[in-house]
Amino acid sequence: MRTSLGERLVEMAVTGFLWGIRILFVAIIVLGTFFAVRAGKYTSEQWISFVVSGISQGSIYALIALGYTMVYGILRMINFAHGDIFMAGAFAGYFLATWLTGIGFVDGNPILGLLIPILFAMIISAGIAMIVERVAYRPLRGAPRLVPLISAIGASFFLEYAFRGLFGPGIYAYPPVKALEGEWNILGLSILKVQVVVAAAAFLMMAALYSLVMFTKIGKAMRAVSEDKNTAALMGIDANRIIVTTFAVGAAMAGAGGVLYALIFRQVHFFMGFTPGIKAFTAAVLGGIGNIPGAMVGGLVLGVFESIGPSLFLEGLGITRPYQLKDAIAYTMLIMILLFRPSGILGERITSKKA
Amino acid sequence: MKKENFLWNAVKTGLLGGAIALFICLIGMVEIFSKRDVIEKVLTLGQFVLLATAAGMGFVAARRTSSLLGDIKPLPLLAAGLTAGLLTGLLIALLVVIGNQVNLRAVFINASPALYDLLTFKKGVGFAWNLPAFGAVAGMLGAAFLLLPKFLRRPLSRALIALVFMALFSGLFRVVMINQGGAWIASAKYLFGQTGLTLPGTLIFFVGVVALTLVWDFKGGQAQSRIARLPKQSQLILRVLVYALIAYVAIGLPQVSGPFIAQVIVTVALFILMGLGLNITLGFAGLLDLGFVAFYAIGAYTVGLLTSYGQFGVQHIPFWVAVPIAVLVAMAFGAFLGLPVLGIRGDYLAIATLGFGEIVRLLAGSDFLAPFFGGPMGVIGIQKPCLGLLGPFLKVDVPRVCNGIELGKPQDIYYVAVVSAILIAFIAWRLRESRLGRAWMAIREDEDVAEALGINLVQTKLLAYILGAAFAGLGGAIFATLIGSIFASSMQLIVSINVVSLIIVGGMGSIPGVIVGAIALIGLPELLREVSEFRYLLYGLTLIIMMLAKPEGLWPSKTTLRELHHAKIEVDAKA
Numbered sequence: 001m002r003t004s005l006g007e008r009l010v011e012m013a014v015t016g017f018l019w020g021i022r023i024l025f026v027a028i029i030v031l032g033t034f035f036a037v038r039a040g041k042y043t044s045e046q047w048i049s050f051v052v053s054g055i056s057q058g059s060i061y062a063l064i065a066l067g068y069t070m071v072y073g074i075l076r077m078i079n080f081a082h083g084d085i086f087m088a089g090a091f092a093g094y095f096l097a098t099w100l101t102g103i104g105f106v107d108g109n110p111i112l113g114l115l116i117p118i119l120f121a122m123i124i125s126a127g128i129a130m131i132v133e134r135v136a137y138r139p140l141r142g143a144p145r146l147v148p149l150i151s152a153i154g155a156s157f158f159l160e161y162a163f164r165g166l167f168g169p170g171i172y173a174y175p176p177v178k179a180l181e182g183e184w185n186i187l188g189l190s191i192l193k194v195q196v197v198v199a200a201a202a203f204l205m206m207a208a209l210y211s212l213v214m215f216t217k218i219g220k221a222m223r224a225v226s227e228d229k230n231t232a233a234l235m236g237i238d239a240n241r242i243i244v245t246t247f248a249v250g251a252a253m254a255g256a257g258g259v260l261y262a263l264i265f266r267q268v269h270f271f272m273g274f275t276p277g278i279k280a281f282t283a284a285v286l287g288g289i290g291n292i293p294g295a296m297v298g299g300l301v302l303g304v305f306e307s308i309g310p311s312l313f314l315e316g317l318g319i320t321r322p323y324q325l326k327d328a329i330a331y332t333m334l335i336m337i338l339l340f341r342p343s344g345i346l347g348e349r350i351t352s353k354k355a
Numbered sequence: 356m357k358k359e360n361f362l363w364n365a366v367k368t369g370l371l372g373g374a375i376a377l378f379i380c381l382i383g384m385v386e387i388f389s390k391r392d393v394i395e396k397v398l399t400l401g402q403f404v405l406l407a408t409a410a411g412m413g414f415v416a417a418r419r420t421s422s423l424l425g426d427i428k429p430l431p432l433l434a435a436g437l438t439a440g441l442l443t444g445l446l447i448a449l450l451v452v453i454g455n456q457v458n459l460r461a462v463f464i465n466a467s468p469a470l471y472d473l474l475t476f477k478k479g480v481g482f483a484w485n486l487p488a489f490g491a492v493a494g495m496l497g498a499a500f501l502l503l504p505k506f507l508r509r510p511l512s513r514a515l516i517a518l519v520f521m522a523l524f525s526g527l528f529r530v531v532m533i534n535q536g537g538a539w540i541a542s543a544k545y546l547f548g549q550t551g552l553t554l555p556g557t558l559i560f561f562v563g564v565v566a567l568t569l570v571w572d573f574k575g576g577q578a579q580s581r582i583a584r585l586p587k588q589s590q591l592i593l594r595v596l597v598y599a600l601i602a603y604v605a606i607g608l609p610q611v612s613g614p615f616i617a618q619v620i621v622t623v624a625l626f627i628l629m630g631l632g633l634n635i636t637l638g639f640a641g642l643l644d645l646g647f648v649a650f651y652a653i654g655a656y657t658v659g660l661l662t663s664y665g666q667f668g669v670q671h672i673p674f675w676v677a678v679p680i681a682v683l684v685a686m687a688f689g690a691f692l693g694l695p696v697l698g699i700r701g702d703y704l705a706i707a708t709l710g711f712g713e714i715v716r717l718l719a720g721s722d723f724l725a726p727f728f729g730g731p732m733g734v735i736g737i738q739k740p741c742l743g744l745l746g747p748f749l750k751v752d753v754p755r756v757c758n759g760i761e762l763g764k765p766q767d768i769y770y771v772a773v774v775s776a777i778l779i780a781f782i783a784w785r786l787r788e789s790r791l792g793r794a795w796m797a798i799r800e801d802e803d804v805a806e807a808l809g810i811n812l813v814q815t816k817l818l819a820y821i822l823g824a825a826f827a828g829l830g831g832a833i834f835a836t837l838i839g840s841i842f843a844s845s846m847q848l849i850v851s852i853n854v855v856s857l858i859i860v861g862g863m864g865s866i867p868g869v870i871v872g873a874i875a876l877i878g879l880p881e882l883l884r885e886v887s888e889f890r891y892l893l894y895g896l897t898l899i900i901m902m903l904a905k906p907e908g909l910w911p912s913k914t915t916l917r918e919l920h921h922a923k924i925e926v927d928a929k930a
Contacts, residue, residue, distance in 0.1 A: 328713070338707045
């Protein structure tokens with residue numbers, strides 16, 4: 001192809017620029033880590049507790065990311081409202097848990113007292129996601145790709161402000177669960193009980209979902225539809241039903257994630273879904289979108305990175321109050337992955353049809 | 356079989372209507388809207404919204420029934436409307452009755468006794484059982500609307516919309532008219548009450564709009580063709596006269612309306628600026644940028660740092676010099692951010708740019724960069740533009756004194772904002788018609804084909820991104836001087852969403868569409884405090900409804916309209 005000198009110059013500039021960015025980020029991480037380790041401000045126990053809280057946080061991101069990844073796998077669309085489905089789950093769990101705590105049920109049966117709000121949140125989230133899919137997404141299937149994305153942004157804002165209108169703009173405190181207070185001593189390390197329980201619950205849910213997708217008939221149908229909708233339909237699979245099921249299952253995971261998130265942070269409010277939503281999307285892309293184990297890996301990597309990042313390589317560079325930039329680390333990771341490895345850690349090379 | 360299920364259909368519609376009505380009650384809309392009247396002392400806005408829901412459901416049920424039956428028969432249609440309206444009312448009645456027994460407020464904060472009082476007109480719980488009857492009447496009216504002949508339906512619906520509009524803005528009209536003095540005062544008080552239209556005002560507007568629409572429907576075509584038959588020169592004169600009239604109104608408006616309206620118009624103009632910018636990236640080139648607010652922030656911070664005599668002012672150069680610099684800085688950042696992300700395709704780009712916008716906000720608000728940008732404290736003490744001699748380009752410790760006219764008040768910034776908006780609209784219009792504009796649209800349609808035709812993707816996209824950034828930077832610069840201070844917390848994602856929404860509502864790629872969208876989405880909620888409470892809820896709903904029903908927007912550009920309808924035909928053919 002014949003190209004003019006100007007065009008070639010622009011191309012070189014772009015390539016150089018991209019390399020510059022890569023080098024800059026590697027330099028930030030390496031130098032920051034070097035200085036942080038040399039300064040020795042944190043003990044190794046503190047580092048481990050960062051990692052543990054990162055894992056429990058990341059397992060929630062992974063739960064939310066499953067919904068993004070499954071929907072993207074089937075419809076090639078970013079379900080922008082997924083973060084708000086997560087928020088809806090947190091609200092549902094909060095109201096039920098408050099009531100259960102009020103009548104003294106949670107103190108009597110701590111395990112059921114945790115499980116029932118989670119189940120309720122899953123049901124409510126799945127229901128809302130099914131309504132959203134029916135109203136805002138299904139009629140737009142086959143439209144240009146920007147159209148369902150904009151509709152999803154609309155759905156996201158509608159949900160946020162509908163919840164604000166219905167339940168008020170305040171921040172609700174999730175009722176404390178006595179059984180989860182305090183720490184456990186595991187291998188000589190003291191770890192917060194909440195973090196262990198949350199991570200364990202999240203891993204159980206992910207395992208359940210994975211076996212649903214891999215070993216059941218409906219999971220097989222999901223995989224078939226995500227491979228090729230039309231061929232799957234020819235094989236007698238009701239694609240619409242499978243798509244709704246996918247939305248519902250993904251939303252149920254997000255709803256459970258909402259309650260777990262509320263257990264750790266003890267705060268429920270109408271805008272809580274936005275940031276975890278974007279981060280979970282980052283996790284999904286990080287692991288390779290459309291790929292279920294990828295979402296889990298991506299969530300954990302993101303959680304740990306975000307948890308140790310501020311102290312590890314930002315503080316080392318002399319940045320004051322680095323935890324303020326915690327979210328910026330996640331967003332930067334998102335952009336870097338989209339730039340340099342859009343297929344993610346575990347993803348196959350995305351063909352232009354899928355991307 | 357069809358005849359059997361039309362009642363079931365009406366029941367379903369009624370239940371849906373009831374759900375919508377309950378939602379309207381529980382999000383607090385009824386309570387807030389009850390402070391405003393449509394017709395003073397007769398009908399509050401809250402009551403109107405509920406009645407309109409019932410009537411709308413009656414209409415929908417009747418229409419479904421007529422399509423099920425295959426023709427329009429009065430009796431089944433009215434029955435369907437009645438059922439739907441009745442059920443809508445019944446659900447509200449149930450809410451009142453249940454709410455009086457159980458404390459719903461533990462969950463729904465708006466389920467208060469005040470709401471029940473409003474719903475029962477303060478006549479006790481027993482009165483709630485009259486609500487289904489009201490609903491049924493409203494539903495029947497809605498159904499009856501379908502039975503009217505077509506030439507009457509249009510004027511009636513127009514008149515209803517006009518009435519609600521006039522009622523919502525009655526306070527505004529009243530103030531403006533009373534400010535004129537003389538005979539205006541009496542007529543203002545005759546037509547507009549404190550909170551809504553008066554009864555005579557309602558009748559006058561209703562009859563007026565119906566009559567106007569009828570006349571236009573029957574005679575409008577003639578008038579249009581008569582104008583078209585005029586010689587070229589007279590047409591030109593007519594057009595110049597219209598423009599002169601608009602210019603006269605635009606120049607005089609802030610003097611008549613006072614600072615509040617002027618400020619609202621400035622805000623609208625700022626969003627027009629940003630909208631025109633994003634219209635280039637999204638509307639022309641098809642790149643969805645959700646981090647658009649970053650460029651707005653960059654423009655605002657540049658002007659802030661260059662002109663502020665507060666703590667963070669680096670220089671004290673005049674506003675007029677700072678603006679071009681701000682635009683250039685925004686463009687540079689556009690290039691800087693655009694270069695890497697433009698390789699990303701489609702919806703990934705939206706998320707990547709969203710990340711950028713958030714990073715810019717987080718950095719500007721962080722303590723890390725607080726010595727430069729003020730962190731959460733923001734940059735304050737930004738100079739107002741001064742029409743006069745340009746002073747020395749140096750940092751001085753005392754506030755600069757303006758030896759000329761200082762454009763300090765919102766009424767003065769109004770001119771700056773409106774002139775910039777017109778200028779930018781002109782530039783955007785010329786760009787659209789240029790070779791570059793056509794290249795953008797080619798990329799929007801199909802990147803691969805565009806590349807095959809010899810369009811350099813990176814260069815062309817980058818130009819779209821940079822120019823969009825420039826327009827947003829200008830908007831930010833004017834915003835900084837209007838408010839006089841900038842805070843990182845005001846640069847939220849919601850601003851980008853506002854801009855995206857107004858483009859979608861107006862019509863992607865359409866310049867008049869941007870203006871219409873900005874007035875509808877930014878201007879109206881600013882003027883209506885009652886609506887602004889539900890602003891983002893309505894935005895979300897608007898985005899969904901626009902995508903479902905009218906993806907080309909309210910004022911589409913001709914090409915988009917053609918494409919979308921063309922695409923629809925293709926999809927139909929496939930299905």
